[in-house]
């Protein structure tokens with residue numbers, strides 16, 4: 001493996017994701033050192049908050065362009081509030097946020113054998129040239145990697161009928177009722193299943209960094225690129241296995257130390 005060390009950065013608003021367990025999970029599987037760190041965005045360098053606010057998306061139907069953030073936006077970055085489930089959640093251009101994070105990684109840690117994985121509650125999105133709009137993403141790969149906890153909640157689709165029911169309801173109360181009707185069928189903020197699902201995204205990020213391919217086409221594999229939440233539950237919670245091809249690749253990686 002080219003990776004000798006992985007640094008995992010904690011997201012304090014999502015306690016369901018336990019980094020010490022994550023550390024054990026990865027070191028049981030790969031011959032790498034894991035270091036755990038506090039929230040990447042909790043910094044004494046005030047400049048980081050302005051730069052991060054700069055990565056916000058202002059128009060969902062246009063390619064990213066920078067805006068000058070307001071003082072309030074910068075202040076919100078510093079607060080790091082739990083915004084999952086709120087309608088006014090700011091959205092970030094995933095690649096712009098990744099570039100910004102890279103700027104604040106110390107030079108001596110910017111080497112190929114150190115992989116930085118940032119867990120964050122910020123919602124990362126990428127612009128799709130096919131339909132000319134932004135889509136939420138759980139994972140922004142490469143180094144640094146971003147695993148967005150709200151991206152995990154928002155990117156893989158919920159049951160189709162849930163959306164259809166929502167379209168035909170006109171009050172906040174009935175929207176809540178509909179949510180209740182589908183309880184358990186999709187992830188909600190602070191869902192206990194988040195940890196295992198985040199493990200799957202961490203595996204995908206390691207595989208992407210090592211092999212250039214993050215995802216698998218096989219639903220039976222933990223590297224399956226789930227577009228539906230039910231598929232996430234299946235491959236990350238029910239099965240928790242790799243397909244033959246990826247088991248072999250993982251074994252080969254372990255030997256290349």
Ligand SMILES: [Zn+2]
Nearest residue numbers: 216221243246
């Ligand atoms: Zn596979």
